[in-house]
Amino acid sequence: MFTLLKISPHHSKRLSLHSPFTTTLAPSPSPSPSPPAASPTAIVSLILTSTNPQTLTQTLHSPTLPWTPQLVDQIIKRLWNHAYKALHFFTVLSYHPTYSHSLSSFDHAVDLAARLRDYKTVWTLVHRMKSLRLGPTPKTFAIIAERYASAGKADRAVKLFLSMHEHGCGQSLTSFNTILDVLCKEKKVEKAYNLFKIFRGKFKADVVSYNVIANGWCLVKRTGKALEILTEMVDTGLEPNLTTYNIMLKGYFRAGQIEEGWRFFLEMKKRKCEMDVVTYTTVVHGFGVVGEIKRARKVFDGMIKEAVLPSVATYNALIQVLCKKDSVENAVVLFEEMVRKGYVPNLTTYNVVIRGLCHAGEMERAMEFMGRMKDDECEPNVQTYNIMIRYFCDAGDVEKGLDLFEKMGTGDCLPNLDTYNILISAMFVRKKSDDLLVAGKLLIEMVDRGFMPRKFTLNRILNGLLLTGNQGLAKEILRLQSRCGRFPRQFKL
DNA sequence: GTAGGGTTAG
Numbered sequence: 176m177f178t179l180l181k182i183s184p185h186h187s188k189r190l191s192l193h194s195p196f197t198t199t200l201a202p203s204p205s206p207s208p209s210p211p212a213a214s215p216t217a218i219v220s221l222i223l224t225s226t227n228p229q230t231l232t233q234t235l236h237s238p239t240l241p242w243t244p245q246l247v248d249q250i251i252k253r254l255w256n257h258a259y260k261a262l263h264f265f266t267v268l269s270y271h272p273t274y275s276h277s278l279s280s281f282d283h284a285v286d287l288a289a290r291l292r293d294y295k296t297v298w299t300l301v302h303r304m305k306s307l308r309l310g311p312t313p314k315t316f317a318i319i320a321e322r323y324a325s326a327g328k329a330d331r332a333v334k335l336f337l338s339m340h341e342h343g344c345g346q347s348l349t350s351f352n353t354i355l356d357v358l359c360k361e362k363k364v365e366k367a368y369n370l371f372k373i374f375r376g377k378f379k380a381d382v383v384s385y386n387v388i389a390n391g392w393c394l395v396k397r398t399g400k401a402l403e404i405l406t407e408m409v410d411t412g413l414e415p416n417l418t419t420y421n422i423m424l425k426g427y428f429r430a431g432q433i434e435e436g437w438r439f440f441l442e443m444k445k446r447k448c449e450m451d452v453v454t455y456t457t458v459v460h461g462f463g464v465v466g467e468i469k470r471a472r473k474v475f476d477g478m479i480k481e482a483v484l485p486s487v488a489t490y491n492a493l494i495q496v497l498c499k500k501d502s503v504e505n506a507v508v509l510f511e512e513m514v515r516k517g518y519v520p521n522l523t524t525y526n527v528v529i530r531g532l533c534h535a536g537e538m539e540r541a542m543e544f545m546g547r548m549k550d551d552e553c554e555p556n557v558q559t560y561n562i563m564i565r566y567f568c569d570a571g572d573v574e575k576g577l578d579l580f581e582k583m584g585t586g587d588c589l590p591n592l593d594t595y596n597i598l599i600s601a602m603f604v605r606k607k608s609d610d611l612l613v614a615g616k617l618l619i620e621m622v623d624r625g626f627m628p629r630k631f632t633l634n635r636i637l638n639g640l641l642l643t644g645n646q647g648l649a650k651e652i653l654r655l656q657s658r659c660g661r662f663p664r665q666f667k668l
Numbered sequence: 669g670t671a672g673g674g675t676t677a678g
Contacts, residue, residue, distance in 0.1 A: 491674035
């Protein structure tokens with residue numbers, strides 16, 4: 176263990192008993208005669224069903240629509256999994272006679288274009304932001320860098336950071352730490368460490384910089400390297416903080432070094448380090464995932480004695496490991512117990528329980544929990560649907576999976592890449608030739624919505640269609656394949 | 669949107 180120094184007092188995060196999301200748009204008190212409804216839902220479905228761009232533009236430019244940055248952002252968020260539609264909406268509104276986009280809407284648009292790997296559009300947007308004097312800000316650069324890195328272009332992410340100032344956005348210690356973190360999260364810790372060594376003097380690396388690098392090593396399970404860098408930090412006179420310790424602790428458990436993790440935890444306690452709910456949640460989860468349910472429970476029960484209250488995340492951690500390593504019944508018991516104590520389960524809680532029930536073959540009960548989500552003001556999200564669809568398909572109930580998928584198309588939760596992959600795979604378990612056609616249609620639809628199919632998926636469908644004599648659809652997909660080296664199409668701003 | 673805990677499959 177590196178030299179433990181005193182940690183300055185740190186307030187534990189407050190217990191979060193309420194879901195932070197209240198997405199309802201304030202309804203106008205008295206309904207006016209006949210304006211287009213301003214609810215995000217109505218506008219989103221208008222955009223999704225519209226076939227005539229001109230009419231859509233007219234409607235969106237209608238003076239009765241009270242555009243605000245919040246409303247625009249909400250709509251973009253709802254259209255997130257239909258990136259072209261979302262960008263089209265953004266574009267139409269940029270020609271609005273009186274409304275003009277906010278910085279955050281620009282950032283969302285940049286994020287969408289970058290996800291499509293349409294970098295030309297990204298830079299057009301950046302220049303437009305600049306001419307409107309809205310940005311780009313360090314956040315804009317963080318978004319682009321993250322997308323570069325996740326597209327396997329870590330070097331471009333670094334270059335972007337190095338050229339920020341050329342776009343009128345000064346570098347700082349914060350932006351330095353951000354680029355290091357982006358690289359680390361993509362498991363490019365070596366690259367991050369090299370950058371760190373070059374610039375730590377220039378930017379006056381602080382405890383955050385060191386924590387980011389240590390966490391980077393932990394993410395690739397190199398706890399020894401993490402300790403090394405932290406020792407170096409202490410040698411330069413910087414003191415570790417609670418985050419530092421929590422990073423190391425998580426690192427040990429993630430690397431499967433359970434006893435080292437436990438010893439580290441005991442050492443923290445012995446040296447009277449501040450311990451917070453994150454510390455305890457890490458240990459509860461760490462023990463749980465290796466099946467040490469009793470020890471997980473003991474730590475969970477013990478934290479209250481130390482005057483650290485579990486958070487919803489702590490419950491989620493324990494509920495998840497009970498599902499996996501104990502029984503879903505005990506998980507449900509704990510779920511009810513947390514509710515009794517006044518905690519409000521969040522999306523993660525529900526998704527964890529629903530997955531547990533599905534895994535135990537309890538599809539009916541899983542559906543019940545899904546219906547129960549509304550009571551806690553959380554709607555099922557893509558992950559919820561993906562879980563249900565996957566398990567319905569696995570259980571051979573492909574029809575029910577498709578039913579849920581249909582529901583997503585019309586509702587306010589659009590399918591994402593995973594949804595398509597799950598369904599397309601499911602289309603290959605039965606040997607019905609119709610299924611192959613459905614798979615083909617799904618493939619075309621996903622590309623249309625800005626999702627790249629894997630080569631494997633594409634070839635599998637193509638071969639199937641050719642073998643079963645569906646030349647027409649196969650040809651259509653072949654046309655897609657020819658464009659698959661890059662992203663299907665560039666967005667027209 | 670500067671760092672740490674909870675959802676995803678071995």
